[in-house]
Amino acid sequence: MTLAAANVSHGFDGERVLFDVSLSVDPGEVVTVVGPSGTGKTTLLRLLALFRSPESGTVRWRDENVWELPDDDRLAVRRRVSMVFQEPSLFNAPVERNVTYGLRVRRPWPQRLRAAMARLVGRRDAATVTEALETVDLVGKGDQNALSLSGGEAQRVAFARALATDPAVLLLDEPSSNLDPRNTALIEDAIADAGAQGVGVVVATHDMHQAERISDRVAVLLDGTVIETGPPEQVFEAPEDDRTRKFVAGELMY
Structure with a gap:
């Protein structure tokens, strides 16, 4: 286990979400969290990304409670976890600079200062950015302004920026929502490649067909609670919980 939420509950403004x-x-595992919109998928990813601590329960990194670690150690864990949001946030700058940005903000200050003085890390960063752009099929777009890209290309830039930081865990919130089939396929290929490289990937999606294609394990999140977890063939073809069966069959209304 690399990263885990253990019995977490959380809410906003007095209303419980999880x-x-x-x-x-x-x-190396790809886990999908499937469920309708508004059921708490994004909140769960944000807790795993350590953006906030849960109201109860723990988030654990290699079996240690992250929120009990010293600040420097917790920051080191956060640097190993990258999250890609449903709506990519890119800068008015070339694609390469957008991808490099993640490297710069994740690097501890002493390394950043040495890089600025010696320019040694810059060359290594360039190779890392090129590799990340290759993974999402954006080689040749490095000099293009990121704001001029299509929605699918912008999402792939955000994915590349996350990959460039060499994460141990990658969190993806609806990574192909509203994308065309080609961009969806490219994102799914990049997810598979990340898993093959040993990255743990957690994908929040309402697309059950996508979950079937990419998952090693599926968690069904309904009304803020995980009601079933298992391999995709079990969850979608022979679910143990009747609510899962109804959700998969489209019989539950939200």
Whole structure:
């Protein structure tokens, strides 16, 4: 286990969103969290990304409670976890600079200062950025302004920026929502490649067909609670919970 939510509950403005949720991801594993919009998928990813601490329960990194670690150690864990949001946020700058930005902000200050003085890290960063752009099929777009890209290309730039930081865990919130089939296929190929490289990947999606294609394990999140977890063939073809069966069959209304 690399990263896990253990019995977490969380809410906003007095309204509970997640109820006693547990979810883990191992190195090289692709875990999808499926469920309708508004059921708490994004909140769960934000807790795993350490953007906030849960109201109850724990987030664990290699079996240590992250929120009990010293600040420097917790920051080191955050640097190993990257999240890509449903709506990519890119800068008015070339694609390469957008991807490089993630490297710069994740690098500890002493390394950043040495890089600025010696320019040694810059060349290594360039190779890392090129590799990340190759993974998402954007080689040749490095000099193009990121704001001029299509929606699918912009999402792939955000994916490349996350990959460039060499994460141990990659969190993806609806990574192909509203994308055309080609961009969806490219994103799914990049997810598979990340898993093959040993990255633990957690994908939040309402697209059950996508979950079937890419998952090693599926967690069904309904009404803020994980009601079933298992391999995709079990969850979608022989679910143990009747609510899962109804959700997969489209019989539950939200």
